[in-house]
Structure formats: C-alpha cells, structure tokens
Amino acid sequence: MTPKRLTLTIVVVTCGLLLHTGCQEEVAAPQQLNPYWFQQFQQPARQQPTQPAAASAVNQPAPTITFEKVVHDFGDVGPQTKHYCEFKFTNTGSGTLRIADVNETCGCTLFSLAKTQYEPGESGTLKVQYNADEQFGQVAKNLSVRSNDITNPEVTLAVKATIMTKVDYEPKMLSLLLKKENAGCPNITLTSTDGQPFSISHFRSTADYITADYNPSVKATTFVLQPRIDMARLGGRASDERIEIGLTHPECKTVTLDVKTIPRFKISPAQISAREVQPGQSIVKKVRILNNYNEAFSFESAASGKGAVEVLSNEAIGNGYELQVKITTPPAAGTRAGVFTETLYLKTNDGEQLEIPCNVLFSRATASSSSRLFPASTNKPEKCKICGPRIISSSGVNMRGY
Numbered sequence: 001m002t003p004k005r006l007t008l009t010i011v012v013v014t015c016g017l018l019l020h021t022g023c024q025e026e027v028a029a030p031q032q033l034n035p036y037w038f039q040q041f042q043q044p045a046r047q048q049p050t051q052p053a054a055a056s057a058v059n060q061p062a063p064t065i066t067f068e069k070v071v072h073d074f075g076d077v078g079p080q081t082k083h084y085c086e087f088k089f090t091n092t093g094s095g096t097l098r099i100a101d102v103n104e105t106c107g108c109t110l111f112s113l114a115k116t117q118y119e120p121g122e123s124g125t126l127k128v129q130y131n132a133d134e135q136f137g138q139v140a141k142n143l144s145v146r147s148n149d150i151t152n153p154e155v156t157l158a159v160k161a162t163i164m165t166k167v168d169y170e171p172k173m174l175s176l177l178l179k180k181e182n183a184g185c186p187n188i189t190l191t192s193t194d195g196q197p198f199s200i201s202h203f204r205s206t207a208d209y210i211t212a213d214y215n216p217s218v219k220a221t222t223f224v225l226q227p228r229i230d231m232a233r234l235g236g237r238a239s240d241e242r243i244e245i246g247l248t249h250p251e252c253k254t255v256t257l258d259v260k261t262i263p264r265f266k267i268s269p270a271q272i273s274a275r276e277v278q279p280g281q282s283i284v285k286k287v288r289i290l291n292n293y294n295e296a297f298s299f300e301s302a303a304s305g306k307g308a309v310e311v312l313s314n315e316a317i318g319n320g321y322e323l324q325v326k327i328t329t330p331p332a333a334g335t336r337a338g339v340f341t342e343t344l345y346l347k348t349n350d351g352e353q354l355e356i357p358c359n360v361l362f363s364r365a366t367a368s369s370s371s372r373l374f375p376a377s378t379n380k381p382e383k384c385k386i387c388g389p390r391i392i393s394s395s396g397v398n399m400r401g402y
Helices: 003-028 052-058 364-369
Strands: 065-067 071-077 082-091 097-104 109-113 123-131 137-147 154-163 167-170 173-177 188-192 200-205 222-225 240-249 252-262 265-268 272-277 282-291 299-304 309-317 320-328 339-348 353-362 391-393
Touching: 065 154, 071 082, 082 154, 097 109, 109 137, 123 137, 123 154, 167 240, 167 252, 188 240, 200 222, 265 353, 272 282, 272 320, 282 353, 299 309, 309 339, 320 353
Parallel strands: 071 154, 173 252, 272 353
Antiparallel strands: 065 082, 082 123, 097 137, 109 123, 137 154, 167 188, 188 222, 200 240, 240 252, 265 282, 282 320, 282 391, 299 339, 309 320, 339 353
16 A cells, blocks of 8 residues: 555544544434524414315305395275285295294284295295274384395385375264254264265264264265254263264275263362371362353252261352362271262252262371271372362361372
C-alpha cells in the first residue's frame, strides 16, 4: 500500500468514527420541545363531517300548500243572512300534502273539505259558509288551516263583510202617549235600500194592544204601516214591548221596533232605600211624584202593607208633589237577615194606585247578629246618586244615606 492510499484510508475511518459517536449522543439525549410552542400559531377550525342522515332529510320530498287567495270580502250584506265562498289551493311541492285541521274563530263561519291528502300538483277547495249576525258594521272572521308544509305549517284565511240593513225603517222606536188619540202612535215606513222589492209576511207584537193591516201578496220597495192602539187594553200602564215585522226581502227577513209607553206618573226615586239603620229606629226620606202629562191630581189615601210607613207631609211642586215619608223599622226581634222591606201604596183622586217599594238594611252590628249578608261600608258619600241626600232620623240626628 502506497503512503497516499494509507493516508486516505485513515481519514475515512476517522470520519466514520466521529459520525457514529454523534448519532449515539443524539439518541441518548433527545431535545425536549416546549408544549405551548404550537399555540403561537392560529389553527384552522375543524369542520364536522356531513352526517348522512341530514343529507337524506334535505333531499326528502316536501309538500307546499299554495292558496289562490287568503281573503274574501263579501261586501255589504244584510243581517242574519247566509253567504258562501271558496278558497282554492294547490300542492305545489314534491311530497304528499296532509291537512291536519281547520279551526274557525266562531260558529258563524262553517266550512267543508272533500279530503285531507293531496299529491304533488293536486288541487283542493275549502268551502266556507258565513252567517251574518244582527249587529251592523264591519266584521272579519278567520280560519286557520294547519298542514305538514314545513315552510308554512299554518295559513290564516279571512272572511270579511259589512253588515247593513237592506230594509230601513222609521221610526226606530215607538213612544206611546196615554192621553193622545191612538196613543200618539206614528206610522211605520219601510224602505228597501238596494231597490229589491219585498212584501210583508207578518206583524207581531209582544203587547196585546198593537195591530196593523197589511197585504202579504203585495210587493213594493216602500210600505207605510198604520199601527192601531187599543186604548182600553193599554189602560194607564207603562210598558216596554216589541214589534216584529216579517219581510220577504232576500237579505232582510225581519225588522224589530221597541215600543215604550210613557206612564202617567214618574216616581223619583223609584224605591226608598236606606242603610246602616238600627232596629226600631225611624228614618225620613223625600219622594217626588210628578205627572208626565201635566195633569192636575191629588192623593186620596196612603197606606202600607205592614203599617210601618207614614206620609208626614205633601208639598205641591210644579206638576206633582214632594212627599216626606217616615219608615219605622221593627225591633231586633222582628228583623230578618238584616233587611226590612215594606211597600207604600198611594191612591190618586181618579182611582189610580201607585206603589213605592221600601228597603232598609240594618247596621253592621245587627247584620253580624243575623247572617252577615250586608257588611257595613265605609267612606259613604254625602249624597247618593240613587237615594238622594242624607237620611234624617225622627230624633233629628243626621244619618248617612246610601
């Protein structure tokens, strides 16, 4: 071996030994990395893998309910009349449409539906019947249609109308006067507001003293009725009655008028009332009796059912009288449930008898000893809107009236 080759061999061997020694040191003492070192870098958020179930739900066929209209306006209608409309719809989706239910706001809006399932592209009709009530004015009724349409599970439909009379009438109320011929009853005029001719089918009254002639075979747009009052049957009584006139108009079957008879006398207050009274105590109150027809009159007698009411004075005022009335309540042994009732009877010079009820409520102590039906009240006003000013006892002591 030549000196040059020997030298090269020694160099190669020496390098190999050094390389082998460095590898052993690295294996023996590996470098420790900082566990927080990666946190200085912003890591992208991990995306969740798409679930196969969700993908299958999105791809499922879905129904869609589409209505041609959601509001129907009947316009002007007569009271107590029936009207019909239709709400057409189509399943514009890709799945079977199922109608779960239809809810109406009240019983005046009825509906019918041929079936509850509709295939894609199939149409249906919701038929609605609206029954107008008696009250005039604008009305709106809703229906809710619920289905399996996931984008629009509930659709609200509206039915609108303006209820107005198709036959107008005057007067709206009859006021009868006892001292006038035929009780001063005016004629009743019926007029068709839409030009539709009609006839009168009946004339009925809750009173037995009002009648009217009519011909049910005659048709016209205007009628004038002349009511007749049987004055003998009416007598001197005050009454509140009603008249019903039947019609053949297609949108107005009846009209109703109130009848009020103005009585001869007005009693104010209509009854004598008092509270917080002790048993055996007397109270005095004022009552006015006026004649509505400005007739002169006087009282022939006064009496009470139990003898507990006495008229102390009778003062003429205008077209009547103001009476001072004393009520003497029985002792505690004669009370019942904390209340004492009596009636004052007044007979006029022409034989008419007037009746005035009297009601006395006893004080808290008396009511507590009975049934406690009438507990004492506090903060009583100086003057009652119904009973008038304060009550004055027979001893002259001011008491609270109510």
